[in-house]
Amino acid sequence: MTKPLAGIRVLDLSRVLAGPWCTQLLADLGANVIKVERPGAGDDTRHWGPPWHGEGGSKVAAYFLACNRGKRSVAIDLASPEGAAQVQALADISDVVVENFKVGALAKYGLDAVTLRTRNPRLVYASITGFGQDGPRAAQAGYDFMIQGQAGLMSITGLPDDQVNGGPLRAGVAIVDLFTGMYTATAILAALVRRGTSGEGATIDMSLFDCGLAMLANQASNYLVSGDSPGRQGNSHPNLVPYQPFHCADKELIIAVGNDRQFAALATILNHPEWAADERFRTNAARIAHRAELVDALEAITRTRPAAHWYEACERAGIPAGPINSIAQALADPQATHRAMLREMDGLRLLGGPLRLDGERCEGDLPPPSLGQHTAEVLAEIGSR
Numbered sequence: 001m002t003k004p005l006a007g008i009r010v011l012d013l014s015r016v017l018a019g020p021w022c023t024q025l026l027a028d029l030g031a032n033v034i035k036v037e038r039p040g041a042g043d044d045t046r047h048w049g050p051p052w053h054g055e056g057g058s059k060v061a062a063y064f065l066a067c068n069r070g071k072r073s074v075a076i077d078l079a080s081p082e083g084a085a086q087v088q089a090l091a092d093i094s095d096v097v098v099e100n101f102k103v104g105a106l107a108k109y110g111l112d113a114v115t116l117r118t119r120n121p122r123l124v125y126a127s128i129t130g131f132g133q134d135g136p137r138a139a140q141a142g143y144d145f146m147i148q149g150q151a152g153l154m155s156i157t158g159l160p161d162d163q164v165n166g167g168p169l170r171a172g173v174a175i176v177d178l179f180t181g182m183y184t185a186t187a188i189l190a191a192l193v194r195r196g197t198s199g200e201g202a203t204i205d206m207s208l209f210d211c212g213l214a215m216l217a218n219q220a221s222n223y224l225v226s227g228d229s230p231g232r233q234g235n236s237h238p239n240l241v242p243y244q245p246f247h248c249a250d251k252e253l254i255i256a257v258g259n260d261r262q263f264a265a266l267a268t269i270l271n272h273p274e275w276a277a278d279e280r281f282r283t284n285a286a287r288i289a290h291r292a293e294l295v296d297a298l299e300a301i302t303r304t305r306p307a308a309h310w311y312e313a314c315e316r317a318g319i320p321a322g323p324i325n326s327i328a329q330a331l332a333d334p335q336a337t338h339r340a341m342l343r344e345m346d347g348l349r350l351l352g353g354p355l356r357l358d359g360e361r362c363e364g365d366l367p368p369p370s371l372g373q374h375t376a377e378v379l380a381e382i383g384s385r
Helices: 018-028 081-092 113-119 144-150 175-198 208-214 217-226 260-269 273-277 284-289 291-302 307-317 327-332 334-338 375-382
Strands: 009-012 032-037 071-075 096-099 124-129 202-207 243-247 252-256 321-323 342-345 348-351
Touching (some): 018 071, 018 096, 018 175, 071 375, 081 113, 096 175, 113 124, 124 175, 144 175, 144 208, 243 291, 252 291, 260 284, 260 307, 284 291
Parallel strands (some): 009 032, 009 096
Antiparallel strands (some): 252 321, 342 348
16 A cells, blocks of 8 residues: 555654654654654653663663654754754755744754745644743643643543542543644644645644643533533543443443433343433433432442443443453453554564554554664765755
């Protein structure tokens, strides 16, 4: 398969997660991604271990491996005149630049959007910062954890304050970084499509804070409509009931009812078909109004049988349900195996990419690079420019 971004060159000046996640996705889609790293140190995440892959001077943190497949690495010192000139020359022959330096930091090296797009008007230049290129917080640094708090995500994640172990929690992965990487990749793809018509590149301004706010989705909409700021409610859903884990005889099982038909089916397998006509439970709005009463009634029954019993019954009835797996269990799931979501590259065990086009996997063909592995090869491509 010819990948959609074959022939597109991406100059990746980013590090840590949001930018590298974006460029890894572009690499999966077939782009030629060149990752520029600091000589002797490289991307910060090379050192974010343990755990480590390899030994001695060649060891690299597992974190780095998660977001840098499909790329070539060049070691260039941007702060030196020679290094800045080399990166300018690479930008001259590139289609996309992705960077996540502080606002204005690259201008002193002549690597800012204005300079590089003047030299190459077709260039799509994407900047990722904590708070964007303008506004009262533009100069502030931003990491995922602080943005999860500042953008309101932690206010709706975790148990209510009045419950045991109540309080705000961050998501188990750097979800704002990951979403920002995805949003940035989407903006880049749109800019490339527009360039195909106009011939002009684009300057893209992406903010972790903006993306964190955008991710509030239905919760922000709930607030904007009602005027009430949503709180934390653990694993239950603000707009659907029942939609949460239920204790069974041995462990918990998630049962996720999304409509009245599914609730009627659930009531039937729990031997209470009359609940589907009960005014307290007949509609989702009624079930929300009687949430505690319904959940207690459901769990009194689910506790009588093992989770596997209810899982199989839900499956037969077309009710979405599933276990709470560990990562090891999730990766060992037969569906994960069938979909080839694990792969090996040069002795590395890596997650596979989720993209499929025309029935084929769309993934980067190169393993995560060692620091500066492709410096000579890439610089030879710009020759004496």
